[in-house]
Amino acid sequence: MKKVYFKTFGCRTNQFDTQIMISKLSEFELTDREDESDIVVVNSCTVTNGADASVRNYISSLKRSNPNARVILAGCGSHSKGESLFADKKVHGVIGHSEKEKINEILKKPEPFYQIGDLEHIDSSIVEEFVGKSRAFIKIQEGCDFRCSYCIIPSVRGDARSHKAETIIEQITKLAGNGFGEFILTGTNVGSYGKERGDSIAGLLGKISLIRGVRRIRIGSLEPIQIDEAFLELLGEPWMARHLHIALQHTSDSMLALMNRRNHFKTDLTLFEKIAAKGYAIGTDFIVGHPGESDAVWREAISRIEQLPLTHIHAFSYSKRDGTPSASMQPQIKGDIAKERHREVTEIIKAKNYEFRLKHSSDLEVLLENGKEGVFYGYDQYFNKIEVKSDEDLSSNWVLLNEIKVQGDGNYAQF
Ligand code: SF4
Numbered sequence: 132m133k134k135v136y137f138k139t140f141g142c143r144t145n146q147f148d149t150q151i152m153i154s155k156l157s158e159f160e161l162t163d164r165e166d167e168s169d170i171v172v173v174n175s176c177t178v179t180n181g182a183d184a185s186v187r188n189y190i191s192s193l194k195r196s197n198p199n200a201r202v203i204l205a206g207c208g209s210h211s212k213g214e215s216l217f218a219d220k221k222v223h224g225v226i227g228h229s230e231k232e233k234i235n236e237i238l239k240k241p242e243p244f245y246q247i248g249d250l251e252h253i254d255s256s257i258v259e260e261f262v263g264k265s266r267a268f269i270k271i272q273e274g275c276d277f278r279c280s281y282c283i284i285p286s287v288r289g290d291a292r293s294h295k296a297e298t299i300i301e302q303i304t305k306l307a308g309n310g311f312g313e314f315i316l317t318g319t320n321v322g323s324y325g326k327e328r329g330d331s332i333a334g335l336l337g338k339i340s341l342i343r344g345v346r347r348i349r350i351g352s353l354e355p356i357q358i359d360e361a362f363l364e365l366l367g368e369p370w371m372a373r374h375l376h377i378a379l380q381h382t383s384d385s386m387l388a389l390m391n392r393r394n395h396f397k398t399d400l401t402l403f404e405k406i407a408a409k410g411y412a413i414g415t416d417f418i419v420g421h422p423g424e425s426d427a428v429w430r431e432a433i434s435r436i437e438q439l440p441l442t443h444i445h446a447f448s449y450s451k452r453d454g455t456p457s458a459s460m461q462p463q464i465k466g467d468i469a470k471e472r473h474r475e476v477t478e479i480i481k482a483k484n485y486e487f488r489l490k491h492s493s494d495l496e497v498l499l500e501n502g503k504e505g506v507f508y509g510y511d512q513y514f515n516k517i518e519v520k521s522d523e524d525l526s527s528n529w530v531l532l533n534e535i536k537v538q539g540d541g542n543y544a545q546f
Contacts, residue, residue, distance in 0.1 A: 136168035141176025175208030250289025307344030322357030407440035414443030420469025422460035
């Protein structure tokens with residue numbers, strides 16, 4: 132049997148896609164030894180120019196480390212760079228997203244192939260990924276209808292389309308029956324769930340909550356404009372994790388317009404205050420250093436960040452992606468300035484998170500992951516990490532914690 136090695140670049144969605152390909156490989160052997168493989172499948176990422184370069188460098192390095200291996204390009208990079216890499220004979224074959232489930236047949240082909248497929252397909256199998264024995268990530272949709280100026284995703288993953296609610300329910304029912312209690316719904320643009328068939332993320336949440344054994348549901352990331360009244364009504368439900376991740380990307384309206392975002396600061400602030408008033412922790416994504424972010428714009432953005440009831444942040448320094456509108460925008464922001472802004476915004480949210488933890492240090496419902504030598508880690512309902520010391524084996528257990536030591540770098544408890 133020929134041996135196949137998978138090299139995965141990029142985000143969690145790509146990790147999921149690798150799992151799909153692995154599950155379909157019936158006539159090949161999976162190996163974790165790159166140097167002894169006959170075929171290397173490179174599940175690539177193309178989110179920035181830097182990501183493209185990493186994939187290209189890896190492919191060149193294979194020519195030296197394992198010159199006889201057949202190199203197959205899969206993933207987002209196959210839709211942006213596949214054609215040129217194939218034409219230049221840098222890879223033996225190219226597989227588009229829609230072709231993943233046919234990988235077993237495709238890899239049997241002796242001749243070079245360029246099988247890019249389409250961007251409308253949705254995989255028949257839903258991917259789950261497990262953390263310990265009780266937390267599962269479930270991919271509920273694929274693609275995005277938004278067209279943010281800096282983002283290449285829609286052109287390599289296609290428009291939004293969703294898995295059927297029945298399939299998701301069936302999958303979660305099975306896992307809940309096997310002891311899984313927490314479910315994290317993920318996808319490229321989770322909040323757009325069901326749009327194409329008159330369903331919604333709120334509708335899906337309602338259905339999932341009825342499954343016996345489902346204790347807590349988290350949602351990967353939402354866009355502000357996707358949060359409607361039906362969704363807000365669910366915030367009081369006991370099975371909703373008390374933390375939402377809502378992607379703002381910026382707080383200056385001129386930057387939001389440049390980024391072709393659909394949110395505006397005034398409505399974002401009202402929305403965040405409403406959600407925070409219900410006892411929720413709120414996280415966001417934020418891009419610093421996008422072209423056009425002058426000093427004046429930055430000062431305004433920072434004062435607005437101070438006003439928002441935020442508790443978590445994923446700040447990214449803008450990185451150029453050819454083929455996107457942002458790539459040709461001026462003026463560009465220097466790397467050291469972006470780095471300083473990244474630090475500034477991260478520090479502000481770190482302080483806000485600490486304040487929040489001080490006020491929320493009892494009745495913490497924590498699902499612990501596997502531990503080692505009496506030390507366990509988990510997240511509470513507010514998505515704050517906690518370290519728990521115990522003489523008991525608490526792996527994959529739910530614990531209710533009341534005596535918490537809140538420190539600058541995290542929460543600690545003894546059980
Ligand atoms: S919402 Fe914007 S940033 Fe997110 S995937 Fe869609 S286009 Fe990209």
